[in-house]
Amino acid sequence: MAVVYGDVTIVVDERDDLFYTRAALRAHHPGEGRITVQPTPASASPAALAHDMLYALGKRLAPRPNSPDVWLDSVNAAWLAAAAWGVATGVRHVVVLRAHLLLLRRIDQLLAWRESTGAQLTLLWQKAPRGLPPALARVELWISGRDQFEALLAEPGPVPARPSFPPALPAITGAAVAVAARQSPAPQPRGTAAASLRPGRRAHPCTGALATAQLVQAAPAIEIASAEAAALAALAHPLIAGALSVLAFTRAGLGSLRFTRDLDITSDISAIKLHGVGHRYCPLHAIPAWARPLLAAARAHHRLTPHRPEDGMFAPVMDAEARHLRAHAGRLPRLDLSLPAGVLVP
Known part of the structure; x- marks a missing residue:
């Protein structure tokens, strides 16, 4: 069974069929814009899911103790890094395994990440759908089999969004x-450099x-x-x-x-x-x-x-x-x- 809401899809695998997990893992091809995220089980770290996302994107945090990546323990910093890499590498489709184990806050973080990157998000919900959180409750259900799931994974996904930032380039005057x-x-003409650094005079x-x-x-x-x-x-x-x-x-x-x-x-x-x-x-x-x-x-x-x-x-x-x-x-x-x-x- 699949649940779809905008660019978010939830595949309900109530029987925990190994087929769906294997298919999702095979679909992991970062170079083609598709990644599969495997959440760290039983992690209490607020930034754990962002770290899992970074790992799926090919990033490796430095080992502890005294890690130079300790500032990515901040939730905002970690998700911002994950969004930046997602945008830069052109991620189009992200599949998250065992999404039914995620806290509501983690699901909200995933949805916010999707808004930042414009990527399609597919959550593999491996239990009964009655436990769907409110953020995913406004969806319509339809029956879907293995063929439909494989077809979903084969789609390239939407063109990733880019942050709107029109370049302010100076005219060539x-x-x-x-x-x-x-x-x-x-060599510069005599006095050019000195003139640009005179007290009270701003450089060009x-x-x-x-x-x-x-x-x-x-x-x-x-x-x-x-x-x-x-x-x-x-x-x-x-x-x-x-x-x-x-x-x-x-x-x-x-x-x-x-x-x-x-x-x-x-x-x-x-x-x-x-x-x-x-x-x-x-x-x-x-x-x-x-x-x-x-x-x-x-x-x-x-x-x-x-x-x-x-x-x-x-x-x-x-x-x-x-x-x-x-x-x-x-x-x-x-x-x-x-x-x-x-x-x-x-």
């Missing part, structure tokens, strides 16, 4: 060209990556080993994964990331612009293919929170959560992402 020209390491606003990319060729990305790229891709927090990936393929200083904005990443996530002090030198770097999903997740994380395009995208992990960023860098010794504590002080 004469002033913009002058500012973007600073991206080149060529720095153009975004798209405007800069029309004038300046992006520096090629530094290659790293596939094992290190995989280790970065497995990090659970989008901002940490994105920040460390930028350091890995640019070898820039961590301070360069402090002022990186949403508009400093091109819409196709092919280039990122970093910023120097006073915008005297703001290079444009090509983003390698392995890092694009990580920066897409970092940008999705930024857009799912109330931020403006000009706000620093990595600012949250460079201030209050800097110790977690440093700890993760220390767990990747082959990349040599040494992060002195001093540079993280605002």
